[in-house]
């Protein structure tokens with residue numbers, strides 16, 4: 183079994199947390215990472231590590247973090263055998279869901295056009311320059327890179343999906359010591375009331391939580407006073423107070439619990455102590471934004487909608503519509 187040297191990998195994050203006075207938090211994360219990587223390693227980890235190691239070394243890498251595809255380039259062209267290695271390594275990290283990315287000319291057309299979500303959210307954010315940011319449920323870290331591209335001082339993404347972490351590392355290993363990290367942990371694993379972040383994002387996570395109000399309270403606890411919450415989630419049409427709980431799956435997704443109306447969502451934010459909550463965007467998710475590609479060959483949104491009426495999910499619920507809400511912690 184190949185060993186992932188997580189202590190070395192996360193050393194600069196641990197150092198930064200320690201310097202910021204978060205020693206308890208560091209100890210807690212170290213314990214969780216030890217469990218994930220040493221005590222109970224995922225069965226595919228050796229394969230993912232091998233894929234990562236297959237990626238060819240490159241010098242003088244330049245990154246563009248402010249364009250629709252996170253783009254890595256270098257001044258010297260890739261030799262033929264390195265091109266083969268690059269393709270093999272990146273293919274070894276499939277399925278690629280959140281992106282897109284561009285690795286030295288190889289474009290990863292991910293299942294999701296995550297850049298479209300970013301374009302909907304970004305115009306409404308407080309300036310990210312110099313901010314400390316938490317991105318809960320960050321997937322491959324695509325949006326974490328975009329946040330850094332907007333000048334964030336430190337970005338921490340958390341997501342329990344380990345393949346996402348290896349996809350994230352495929353970018354990060356070319357960039358050296360950048361203050362952007364992805365921790366493979368869940369929101370519930372963070373200490374309560376960290377009050378450490380200027381902006382916390384939770385995009386695409388609330389409907390996966392059985393207890394959405396507790397999720398909002400947990401998010402509030404991560405923010406400093408005056409910090410900003412950016413919440414994006416599935417919503418349904420309906421009056422204040424209304425929310426849909428699917429009988430079982432929603433659009434074939436398991437673990438979908440509450441889909442509130444926008445007004446209900448605003449009330450939830452108000453009742454959990456946020457201020458100035460406002461809906462800044464509501465958009466139907468289309469099969470142009472979420473679809474199967476050469477880099478994610480499983481079924482996608484088109485297969486999860488009613489073939490006779492694509493405005494409904496295959497289970498007969500209203501099709502996916504997502505709202506973005508911004509609010510402050512008083």
Ligand SMILES: Nc1ncnc2c1ncn2[C@@H]1O[C@H](C[S@+](CC[C@H]([NH3+])C(=O)[O-])CC(=O)[O-])[C@@H](O)[C@H]1O
Nearest residue numbers: 296318319320321341342343368369385386387390
């Ligand atoms: N308890 C949890 N704690 C942390 N993460 C979780 C938890 N439960 C699920 N996740 C993670 O939240 C992400 C939700 S996807 C949104 C990605 C990105 N934010 C996007 O907006 O494109 C949306 C979707 O696929 O439905 C997944 O990567 C989960 O592993």
